[in-house]
Amino acid sequence: MTSLxxxxxxxxxxxxxxxxxxxxxxxxxxxLVVYEGAVRAxxxxxxxxxxxxxxxxxxxxxxxGTDAVDRALAALSRFRTITRxxxxxxxxxxxxxAVREAEDGAxxxxxxxxxLGLRIEILSGEREARLVSQGIMMGFVDPDGIAGDLGGxxxxxxxxxxxxxxxxxxxxxGGLRLIDAxxxxxxxxxxxxxxxxxxxxxxxxxxxRPFFAVGGSWRAIAKLHMxxxxxxxxxxxxxxxxxxxxxxxxxxxRKTKKLAGLxxxxxxxxxxxxxxxxxxxxxxxxxxxxxxxxxxxxxxGIREGLIYSLLPAHERRKDPLLSFCAEYASLRSRSVDxxxxxxxxxxxxxxxxxxKETPEERRLRYAxxxxxxxxxxxxxxxxxxxxxxxxxHSGLSGIDHPGRVFMALAIFYRHxxxxxxxxxxLSSRLKLLISKRAQKRARIIAAAIRTAHMLSVGxxxxxxxxxxxxxxxxxxxxxxxxxxxxxxxxxRRRFDTLAQLVEKTPEIRIGR
Numbered sequence: 001m002t003s004l005x006x007x008x009x010x011x012x013x014x015x016x017x018x019x020x021x022x023x024x025x026x027x028x029x030x031x032l033v034v035y036e037g038a039v040r041a042x043x044x045x046x047x048x049x050x051x052x053x054x055x056x057x058x059x060x061x062x063x064x065g066t067d068a069v070d071r072a073l074a075a076l077s078r079f080r081t082i083t084r085x086x087x088x089x090x091x092x093x094x095x096x097x098a099v100r101e102a103e104d105g106a107x108x109x110x111x112x113x114x115x116l117g118l119r120i121e122i123l124s125g126e127r128e129a130r131l132v133s134q135g136i137m138m139g140f141v142d143p144d145g146i147a148g149d150l151g152g153x154x155x156x157x158x159x160x161x162x163x164x165x166x167x168x169x170x171x172x173x174g175g176l177r178l179i180d181a182x183x184x185x186x187x188x189x190x191x192x193x194x195x196x197x198x199x200x201x202x203x204x205x206x207x208x209r210p211f212f213a214v215g216g217s218w219r220a221i222a223k224l225h226m227x228x229x230x231x232x233x234x235x236x237x238x239x240x241x242x243x244x245x246x247x248x249x250x251x252x253x254r255k256t257k258k259l260a261g262l263x264x265x266x267x268x269x270x271x272x273x274x275x276x277x278x279x280x281x282x283x284x285x286x287x288x289x290x291x292x293x294x295x296x297x298x299x300x301g302i303r304e305g306l307i308y309s310l311l312p313a314h315e316r317r318k319d320p321l322l323s324f325c326a327e328y329a330s331l332r333s334r335s336v337d338x339x340x341x342x343x344x345x346x347x348x349x350x351x352x353x354x355x356k357e358t359p360e361e362r363r364l365r366y367a368x369x370x371x372x373x374x375x376x377x378x379x380x381x382x383x384x385x386x387x388x389x390x391x392x393h394s395g396l397s398g399i400d401h402p403g404r405v406f407m408a409l410a411i412f413y414r415h416x417x418x419x420x421x422x423x424x425x426l427s428s429r430l431k432l433l434i435s436k437r438a439q440k441r442a443r444i445i446a447a448a449i450r451t452a453h454m455l456s457v458g459x460x461x462x463x464x465x466x467x468x469x470x471x472x473x474x475x476x477x478x479x480x481x482x483x484x485x486x487x488x489x490x491x492r493r494r495f496d497t498l499a500q501l502v503e504k505t506p507e508i509r510i511g512r
Contacts, residue, residue, distance in 0.1 A: 019045065020310075021083050021091035022303045023076070025112065025120065027055030027098035027152030027174055028271065029216065030072050032079040033303050034088055038310045040138075041324035041397060046086065050075040051271035054108075055098030055153035059180040062103045069108055076115040092306060094121040096128055097153030097174060125170030129156040131305035133165040136212050138308040139237060139300030139397045141319065145210035146290060149301055150217055150279055152176035155196070155286075159205060160212075163316070167205075171196040173282055175217050175275030186254065186277055193285045206290035211243075214301040217279025220272050222297040225249050227264035232429040235393055237299040238400045243287055246295040250284035253277055300397065319363070320398035325370035328394075333373035337460035342369035346448045348468040349475075354502055355444065364403050365445055368410040372449045373458065375415060384416030392430065402434045406442055409434075413446030417497075440501070447498040454491040455483070462486075475504035481511040 017037025024031045031049035035042040052071040054064050083091050093116060099105040100122050113120050123131070132149040142162045149156045153174040159166040173196045182188040197203060213222070222236050228249075233239075241249075254277050259265050265273065287295065308316065329336045343366045350357040350365075357365070375387035391408040399407075409430065431439055448468075456462035466483060469476045477495055479487060487510060499506035 018090055019086065019088045020307065021079075021086075021088040022306055023079055023091065023093035023116065023120075024303050025054070025072065025076075025093065025095035025099060027058075027096060027154070028053055028176055028275065029152075030054075030075045031303070032082065034083070034086060035307060038307055038315075039323070039327075040311065040315050040318040041320045041327065042304070042307055043395060046082065048079075048082070051269055053152065053176060053271060054102075055151075055174065055176045057180055058098055058102055058153060059177050062101075064098060064102045064104055064108055069111075072108075073111060073115045076112055080115065080117050091118055092121075093118060094123050094306070096123055096302075097125075097151060097170070098176075100124070101153065125154070125156070126168065128154075128302065129158050129168035129170060130165055131302045131309065132156050132214060133158040133160050133168065133305065134308040135214065135301040135303070135305030136160055136298060137163055137316075138304045138320065139298050140212070140296075141321070141398045143210070143212065145212055145296075146206040146292065147212040147214060147298075148218075148286060150174065150213075150215035150282055152275070155282060157200060157203075159202060167202050169200050171200070175278040175282070178278045178282070179275065186281060189278060189281055190285065193282055194289075197286060197289045203289050206292050208291070208293050210240075210294055210296050211287065211290055211292035213283065213295055213297045215279070216272060217275050218283060219297060219299065220268050220276055221250065221253065221280055221283065223268075224253070224262060224264050228262070232433065233392060233401060233404070235401070235404070236297050237395075237397065238296065238404070240294050240296045240400065242294055243292055247284055247287050250280040250287075253280035254284065296400075321363070321367050321396060322370065322398075324396055324398075325367045328374060329370045332377075333371070334376055334458045335373075335460050336370075338456060338458060338463075339370045339373065341456075341460055341463050342372060342449060342452055345452055345463045345468065346445065348470075349444065349448060349498075349502060351470065353470055354504075355441070360403075361441065364399075364406055365441075367399070368407045368442075368445055369449065371407070372411055372414050375411070376458070384412045384414070387415060388412040388430075402438065405430045405433045406438045409439065410442040410445045410449075413443050414449045417450070444498070444501045447494065447501050451477075451491070451494045451498050454488075454494050455479075455486055470504065471507070473505055474507045475499040475502055477506075477508045479508060479510045484510050 019034055019036060020038055021034045029049045029051050033044050034046040036045055050071060052068045054068045054072055056068060057065050099108060109120055133147055136143050136147045143160050147158045147160055151174045155171045155173045158168040173193050178189045181192060219236050222239050329339045333339055346369060375383040378386050388408045391411055392404060396404055452463050455466050466479050496506045
C-alpha cells in the first residue's frame with residue numbers, strides 16, 4: 001500500500017492512478033500541488049504555497065532578492081521531502097517571469113534544481129500563456145473569450161475559442177513589478193498599464209465576450225467581493241460578476257486608503273494584501289480596454305494547464321463536470337451503474353409532452369443523477385442538508401454557479417422531499433441564484449430520483465425494466481409482472497408527486 005492509499009483510503013481511485021506533482025515557481029509564490037493523476041477532472045491531494053516574492057526587485061535591480069531566493073530554496077527543499085513521503089514519482093517543475101528575466105535567474109535555477117532534485121523548466125512567455133489557456137480549457141466547457149493571468153511579474157492575455165488558443169501576449173505589468181517600478185506609488189502605475197495594453201493590437205476582440213480572470217490577486221478580489229455582497233457561496237471558480245460592477249469594485253479597492261476594516265481583508269496573507277491595489281488597478285484598466293460581457297474568475301490556471309497538456313485527445317474531449325460526477329459517484333454512491341441508469345430513465349420525463357429541456361439543462365440533469373446517492377451513508381435526518389452543503393461547495397468544474405446551486409438543490413430535495421417550508425429554512429439564499437424554472441426542474445428531478453429508488457432499492461438493473469412514458473395527459477410508470485411486488489403505498493405517493501410536478505395524471509400499469 002502506498003503512502004497516498006494510506007492517507008486517503010483504499011476505497012478510492014488513488015491506487016488506480018499515477019499521482020502527479022506540479023511545482024510552480026512564480027514571481028510572487030512558490031507552490032506545490034499533487035494531483036491524483038492526469039485525468040479530465042483532477043482532484044488535488046496536497047496543495048501548499050509560500051509567498052516568496054522572487055520578482056519583487058526585478059524592475060529596479062534586474063535581480064532576484066536574496067531573502068526571496070533563500071525562502072524559495074527552503075520551500076523547494078520541503079517540497080522535495082513531501083513528494084518523497086507521498087511517493088509521487090512524476091513531478092514537473094517550472095519557473096515563470098521573474099526567473100526568466102532575472103540576471104541571476106540561471107544561478108537560481110542551478111541552486112533550485114539541487115534543492116529539488118529534478119530539472120526545472122523556465123517557461124517562455126508564449127509557453128506560459130499557452131498553459132494558462134489550457135488551464136481555462138480544463139476548467140470550463142468550450143470557453144470563448146479572453147483569459148488573463150496576473151502574476152507578480154507579468155500579465156498573460158490569451159484569446160481562447162473552445163479548444164484553441166487564437167492569440168497570446170505577455171505584458172510586464174505584474175503586481176510586484178508595478179510596486180517596484182513605481183516606488184510603491186500607485187498613481188504612477190496607470191501609464192505603465194495603459195501603455196502595455198495599448199501594445200496589444202487584438203485587445204478589442206474581447207468586447208462582448210467573457211473575461212476569465214486567473215491569478216492569486218484576482219482571486220482575492222473575487223473573495224472580497226463575495227464578502228461585501230454577502231454572497232451565499234464561498235466558491236471562487238466560476239464566480240461571475242458584470243463588467244461595470246467589477247470595474248467599480250476595483251476602483252474602490254484602489255482608492256480606499258484603509259482596507260483593513262473591509263470584511264475578509266484580514267484573512268488575506270500580508271504579501272497578498274500588498275499587491276491587491278495594484279492587481280485591482282490592472283483589472284480595472286484591462287476591463288475598460290476589453291469591454292467584456294462579464295468577469296468570470298477561475299481557480300484553474302497554469303498548473304491545471306500543464307495537466308491538460310499531458311492528457312490524450314480522448315481524455316480532453318470528456319465533459320469535466322460529468323467526469324467529476326461519475327468519478328465521485330464511484331467513490332461515494334452505492335452503485336455508479338445505477339446512477340447512469342437514472343440518467344437514461346429520466347430522459348422520458350423530458351420528451352413531449354413533458355417539460356422542455358435545453359442541451360445544457362440535460363447535461364446538468366445527468367450530473368445531478370450521477371451524484372444523487374453520495375449522501376446515503378449520512379444520518380437520514382441530515383442527508384439532504386449535508387449533500388446540499390457538499391455539492392454547493394465542492395470542487396466541481398465545467399459548471400457555473402447557478403448550475404452548481406441547481407445540482408445541490410436537486411440532491412437536497414432528493415433526500416428531504418419537495419417540502420417548500422423545509423427547503424426555505426435551509427436554502428433560501430442559494431435559491432436567489434437560480435431561476436424559478438431551474439428550481440422547479442430541481443424538484444422534478446429529485447422526485448424522479450425518489451421514485452426510482454423506491455423501485456430499484458438502489459440496485460442496478462431494475463429501473464431499466466420499469467420505464468416512464470406519457471400517454472396523453474397521463475404520466476405512466478410501467479412495471480412488469482416480475483417486479484409487481486414493488487408496487488405499494490410509498491411508491492405511489494412518490495410517483496404521484498412526480499406526476500403532479502410535470503402536470504400530468506399518474507398511472508401505474510402492471511404486467512402490460
